[in-house]
Amino acid sequence: MSSSSTSPPSLNSIGDVNALFQTAKKYEELNVIGTGAYGTVYKARDLHNGGQIVAMKKVKVALTEDGIPLSTLREIALLRQLEAYRHPNIVRLLDVCHGGQSLERDQQLVLFLVFEHVEQDLESYLKRAPGPLSENRIRSMSYDILSGVDFLHSHRIVHRDLKPHNLLVTSSGRVKLADFGLAKTYDTEMKLTSVVVTLWYRPPEVLLGVSYNTAVDVWSSGCVLAQLHTRAPLLAGSCDSEQLHCIFRLIGRPAKHEWPQNVSIVVDSFPDYPPQDLADILPRVHPQALDLIKGMLVFDPAKRLTALDCLEHPYFTDHAPH
Template sequence: MLGIMAKEIRGQYEPVAEIGVGAYGTVYKARDLQSGKFVALKNVRVQTNENGLPLSTVREVALLKRLEHFDHPNIVKLMDVCASTRTDRETKVTLVFEHVDQDLKTYLNKVPPPGLPLETIKNLMRQFLSGLEFLHLNCIVHRDLKPENILVTSCGQVKLADFGLARIYSCQMALTPVVVTLWYRAPEVLLQSTYATPVDIWSVGCIFAEMFRRKPLFCGNSEADQLCKIFE
């Protein structure tokens, strides 16, 4: 695993376009120069100590790599892990995932009125829950489920993305209330209570409703406002 973490990304992947900018860095669409296939590069900045990368980060990446061998149809594949030292105190870890052209948010925006047929919603939800069950059975709480993290291929296959990354991002912190996007955040997270896998099920419910409505269910502009909208 340490050998994988030490690999340099430079020269192996050619960035093609910027996909998006998140709280933890920029995501790029890139070309694998060996296979010619497109991939998604997600950069994570990790604080290092005198012993290098924290053991917790190495464990989390090892877990993500282990899940790759199960080849679950509803989980985006982690294809490679590369690391490069930025400073004495920080290392950039780049996670290389298979690339899917659209997420659920984009998919829903393309749907003409009156919206998705019921059978299509049932099919998407079945795949969505199958992937989430797999994560939970492997002791992974996603913690940031939202339409942007649910990928939909051109043939309608659902793939969960960004699972486990919140734990890597916050590897030296306790579980924090800021990890889940506000509109899909469970009440126990908003109330800063203890939480586990049920927070993902709350997010599933919000996304399920959004498939019918084609707009978010609870659009709070602050944590307090979000709670008010939920209680209403």
């Protein structure tokens, strides 16, 4: 008890503050799982929890004159709050900590978001699948994805970047959404790497650069749902304009009155593609599944199904997957 007989210290005089809060003490980094556009995800061992394996996401936050930006705090607060619901289709956020300022006077803070570690993502799951997934597996995975998206939307979170790479597949085959909720934090800092962001799941409104909302996630989910059937991306463009061509070749070029205003690209710059029958592209797929995906891949975001609409679609309700 007598170990602290010093006078109350000035915080500035304690040079060791950062060191004492180093995450390295709690987590042992094992290897890099992935490098995204905004940061690196490590596989790590939680030394305080019996060596449990976790996924640690490192995010660099630029400090302002008044410390940690409000938007970052709000986003972390919301992620923490969401965690209390323990939604089965959302990856568990186990801990948040910071690694201190990397250098004295360096105006950035390294945050670590510690998530449960899920062995594989949907991308590798589909690659490794020896053959087509069973109808029931596809339906249950589709439902999982849409449940997670609906949960986020009901908390006013737009994922913005849904793709097989950040959909995690647990050993029991459940799907969990990851990598969301930090959009504003990402926006306020420079990109850490020059990793090319995949365009395949981007909806037309994002590619055209107009305002967007929760409907973007429904589009992306629609692309993923189609991929569950074929195990290949539905719309694999290599650049923004080619991605739009891919989209219009599938759903048809929108009519002039549907084309959003204030877009630099004019509708006539695309050939007048007629809409294709989704059944031709997704052969042997359940007609209700086709109908659902069709409703998700609608050009006008306002006419697209919502995530809740999707969950109530006969494809699920007629079969009661859960």
